[in-house]
Amino acid sequence: MNIGILASGGDGAGMNYCLYNIYKKLYKHNKIFLFNRGYFGLINNDVLDFNFNYIKKHKNDGGIMIKTSRCPEFETLEGQEKALENLAKNKIDVLIVMGGNGSLKGAKELVKENINIMFIPCTIDNDVLNSEYCIGFDTACYNCASFINQVNDTMKSFNRTCIYEAMGRKCPAIAITVGNMVDADYMYVSNNCSVESCIEALRKIKEKKDAPIVILRENLIDIKYLKKEIENKLNLDVRTCIVGYLQRGGKPTKLEKNYAKKFAEKCVKEIKNKKFNQSIIVKNGFFVSEKLN
Ligand code: ADP
Ligand code: F6P
Ligand code: MG
Numbered sequence: 001m002n003i004g005i006l007a008s009g010g011d012g013a014g015m016n017y018c019l020y021n022i023y024k025k026l027y028k029h030n031k032i033f034l035f036n037r038g039y040f041g042l043i044n045n046d047v048l049d050f051n052f053n054y055i056k057k058h059k060n061d062g063g064i065m066i067k068t069s070r071c072p073e074f075e076t077l078e079g080q081e082k083a084l085e086n087l088a089k090n091k092i093d094v095l096i097v098m099g100g101n102g103s104l105k106g107a108k109e110l111v112k113e114n115i116n117i118m119f120i121p122c123t124i125d126n127d128v129l130n131s132e133y134c135i136g137f138d139t140a141c142y143n144c145a146s147f148i149n150q151v152n153d154t155m156k157s158f159n160r161t162c163i164y165e166a167m168g169r170k171c172p173a174i175a176i177t178v179g180n181m182v183d184a185d186y187m188y189v190s191n192n193c194s195v196e197s198c199i200e201a202l203r204k205i206k207e208k209k210d211a212p213i214v215i216l217r218e219n220l221i222d223i224k225y226l227k228k229e230i231e232n233k234l235n236l237d238v239r240t241c242i243v244g245y246l247q248r249g250g251k252p253t254k255l256e257k258n259y260a261k262k263f264a265e266k267c268v269k270e271i272k273n274k275k276f277n278q279s280i281i282v283k284n285g286f287f288v289s290e291k292l293n
Contacts, residue, residue, distance in 0.1 A: 001030045003271070004087070004095040007068040008038035008103035011248060012124045012136015014256035015098055019066065020059035021264030022096065026271070027052055033090055037067040038099070039074035039106055042083040047090070060257075062139075062250045064098075074106050084113055094276055096267060098122045101129065104279070111292050116276035119292060120263050124248055126173040130290060131281035135263060138256045140167070140174055140247040145181040147243055148213065152182070155211035155239065161202065161230065163214040165223050165242040174247065175217035185212040188220060195221070195229050202234055212236075262287045 003026055007015060023032060034048040035041035041048075048066055058065045073079035087095065087110075094116040097107040100123030107117045121128035124140035148164050155162045166175040172189035179187040186201040187193070202212055214230075216223060227238045252260065259282075266280045266287040278289035 001093040001271075002033060002091050003030050004033040004035055004042075004090070004092040005066065006035040006038050006042060006095070006097055007064045007066055007122065008097060008099035008106065009068060009070065010100055010123050010125070010136075011064045011068050012122050012134070013062045013139035013248075013250055014135040014252035014260035015064040015122050016055075016061050017059050017252055017257050018098065018120060018122070018135055018260035018264045019064070020055050021261045022268055023052065023055050025264075025268045033092060034066045037069040037071075038103070039071040039079070039083060040069045041067075042086055042095075043071070043073055043079050044082075045086040045089065060251055062248075062252070068099075070102075080109055080113070083110070084115070087115055094118060094271055096120065096271075098135075100125060100134065101127055104128060108292060111277050117278075117292060118267050118271060118276065119279040120267055121279070121281065124174060125168055125171040127171040128279075128281075130279070130283070132285070133259055133282040135256065135260050136248070137173065137177075138259070139250060139253045141177045141181065142253050143250055144174060144178045144243050144247045147241075147246060148178065148182045148215075151241055152211055152213060158237065159210050161206075161212045161214065161236045161238045163216055163223055163226055163230075163238065163240045165216045165218055165240070167243070167247050168217050169219045172217050175215050179215040182213055182215070184215045185209065186214045188214060188216040188226070190217070191220070193220070195226060198226065199230060199233050202230060202236065206234060206236060218242075 036046040121134035124136040126137040175189045
């Protein structure tokens with residue numbers, strides 16, 4: 001078979017380990033096409049010539065070695081037509097898409113055009129429909145919580161309150177999980193939260209705690225505005241930290257690698273059984289495949 005693989009949307013630790021485990025099982029008896037930079041590489045027929053040793057060497061790295069992108073052109077019919085031409089030119093029998101919820105929508109467009117697709121959920125946001133887990137999430141939470149714990153040491157020395165902004169443009173998963181991991185005093189994670197309720201929560205604990213922790217999900221409210229409001233109302237010394245891209249980068253955790261390998265193994269199994277147009281998902285703790293439609 002000719003098997004295409006691409007990564008699309010936000011990257012996450014563990015994607016390289018997943019790619020390695022897929023490649024290792026398939027490359028001897030199939031021709032593998034690694035498309036550079038996701039749907040962009042598909043549109044431009046940009047195929048990488050990595051060999052197995054290269055992929056093995058980078059299997060534990062953060063990021064994704066075949067590169068990813070946000071590719072607005074793929075959301076247009078023209079872009080999709082170019083991608084279809086290149087899939088036909090390379091006689092691709094099945095295309096493996098590694099990505100988040102946006103990438104899944106793109107993959108479904110290809111299913112409609114009778115392309116065989118396998119989808120593997122990869123996004124630190126952990127927001128792919130029906131899957132309890134997406135590659136990158138555990139590492140992102142671990143990175144974010146480790147950062148907060150470290151910064152909080154110095155906050156304690158000064159009796160300072162700190163607001164930490166976690167990633168998740170449309171999705172609170174990291175902020176909530178990290179909030180639990182660091183025992184946050186207020187989690188500002190959805191539109192149901194408010195400056196007033198945050199201030200009330202801090203008012204209640206400010207005499208009892210050296211360094212209260214507020215977790216803020218990105219894209220909800222300006223972090224500097226929240227700081228000023230807390231300072232004005234509670235007479236606290238407040239600092240802010242946008243945790244940022246360190247959440248997405250870095251080496252995968254042990255749990256991440258375990259999950260990445262299981263996603264890979266299930267995907268390979270289904271390809272060998274010619275069970276195509278499947279999303280590999282975690283359901284009730286098991287790695288299963290679910291029809292893409
Ligand atoms: P993620 O996959 O991590 O959620 P994005 O939402 O940025 O990341 O989506 C990644 C890419 O998937 C987009 O840049 C685009 O190429 C493709 N995509 C997203 N939505 C669609 C759509 N409705 N139709 C076709 N392609 C899409
Ligand atoms: O990959 C998901 C994510 O990290 C979101 O949590 C965040 O809002 C977004 O990507 C940032 O994307 P970019 O790096 O393309 O600005
Ligand atoms: Mg997404």
